């Protein structure tokens with residue numbers, strides 16, 4: 414087992430899907446919303462610069478002979494972490510989050526811990542395959558209110574893939590912190606491997622309702638208070 418910090422970390426870097434939020438929320442709410450709205454959105458906005466750039470990149474990455482909208486739908490069904498798809502999803506979800514039709518799911522243990530950690534002076538950041546715009550929508554319109562002000566940084570795959578050690582080294586550099594001061598939380602073994610390889614402390618969230626596959630190579634916790642206990646972090650004050 415690797416990744417347990419000797420001193421408590423000064424920064425927390427968290428994944429979203431499977432870590433702060435249910436995989437079912439992403440697969441059963443977010444993806445179907447984007448799927449339903451895709452054609453209308455592309456018909457209305459397909460010529461706008463950002464959307465057109467995503468469509469060109471998606472066409473380049475599509476399988477030979479595959480139509481671009483067909484490729485986008487296939488990637489959604491596969492939960493493929495493809496940059497132009499993730500950018501388009503974020504743009505499509507914006508209307509849903511802003512109207513209140515979608516609320517960002519967070520497991521109930523997450524917001525109290527994030528607030529306690531931020532209050533104690535820990536630096537909080539997000540690293541997700543979801544675009545930075547989508548991350549801010551989810552935390553800004555979450556079931557626990559607007560949590561965006563708790564975070565100092567948001568990273569998506571523009572910094573590199575989540576299974577590549579270089580991405581975590583770049584994030585540590587961007588945060589001006591030694592990698593070992595950063596604790597990365599994720600449900601995915603390959604992401605934890607990459608972060609640990611870059612020198613970060615890591616912990617796997619093994620959330621029973623997400624059916625996470627436990628990875629014996631890294632410390633494991635069923636929720637954020639258990640992460641706090643493992644790594645000497647503050648725990649939320651109990652309501653009186």
Ligand SMILES: CSCCC(=O)C(=O)COP(=O)(O)O
Nearest residue numbers: 429430541542543547548551
């Ligand atoms: C607001 S991010 C939505 C979730 C998403 O699209 C995604 O791909 C999450 O992947 P993660 O890297 O957080 O597991």
Ligand SMILES: [Mg+2]
Nearest residue numbers: 428430431600
């Ligand atoms: Mg995840």
